[in-house]
Amino acid sequence: YSIFMCLLMSCISGIGRATALALARCGANVTAVTRTQTDLDSLVQECPSISPVCVDLADWDATDAALQNIGTIDLLVNNAARTSLQPFLEVTQDQFDQTFSVNVKSVLHVSQIVARGMKARGSGGSIVNVSSQASQCALRDHAVYCASKGAVDTLTKVMALELGPFQIRVNAVNPTVVMTEMGHLAWSDPEKSKKMTSRIPLGRFAEVEDVVNTILFLLSDKSNMINGITLPVDGGFLAC
Template identity: 85%
Template sequence: HTALALARCGAKVTAVTRTQADLDTLVQECPSITPVCVDLADWEATEVALQNIGPVSLLVNNAAYASLQPFLEVTPDQFDQSFSVNVRAVLHVSQVVARGMKARGSGGSIVNVSSQASQRALRDHSVYCATKGALDMLTRVMALELGPYQIRVNSVNPTVVMTEMGRLGWSDPDKAQTMTSRIPLGHFAEVEDVVNAILFLLSDGSRMIHGVTLPVDGGFLAC
């Protein structure tokens, strides 16, 4: 959705994901999008895949992995996979892109897709919450170090979003009610709610917004 929205705004978009079928569908819908298929958890493969993507002025780090386990049942492989995708891949892709921004002296904007889970404990989400807390702090340090090169870095922190992953984790009505009852607006976010926030943070309309974590949560974190 973000890639399509950027393309509609006139951006030249490169979409990166590990699922070729998703890229095929995306390019069918918008042929101007350049697809790159790579597992972002694989550092070396990502380095190779991104070396020829050309100058990038706007970056959205949206890849995420969620595996819900009770704290006492967390396994090393789930921990490693979660941090590899949700934190390490963001750092790596941002390094590649920001180096180019710095070399060109052109500045740019980076938006990391975080979560309200970075700031509130959620049952069975111990690893996911930890990755998003790390991502928020990574966002702030990136902002500190990249700001002098006029590279803005922010994050959006949605509540549960009705994506495929969101439905997977929150399809049970009783479980969903435990969360929506804590959201003053009373419902989860739709994809467009998050896309609109991302577009704003990428745009010149937010040119003095830097190093923030922007909740898109219906008031969840205000309570």
């Protein structure tokens, strides 16, 4: 398979970088996309087989130009995301527009580009959108982020409905707090983390590998009859 990785979050650490490296280790031809050249340079230094593309996925025209000759893509992971925490009554138009441009519009746009190629070739494919448990559970100061991930979940289902006849599967993964480098920084305070882990039956946050392994499963032939789902990777948080 040829793998197309769509990354906007830092390639220095986190789910995006770990997924790109895992796919490369599986023998995939990986194209990694992010807006920060230094992150791409670091990723390629670690894994020279990865093809880098530097573009801001929130820019529709620039994305078109950057991906117009991307080649044959069999699998796609949409991992681009941003967040800016604001109380509901203080949400600004600018923050709303920026968050939805990255978290929702870029998912739709990149998926259109890739799915058109999949349809034309008639060989099917698999798309995984990285969502969040925040799509299904209200979190304080996360009004715009929660709304954007809720949009990703519903977009995933519509994509599954419309692309399914072309044997293109579309699914989402919905992680809880993940212990990336940023996750460790944000949740290092035991009192703060206890408030969240106490609501997770397994009593802990997710590790990066927990999310990566789920993404690999949904991309693989092992999930051939799974389409249109939003799969929590949350230790039971949403179940309770």
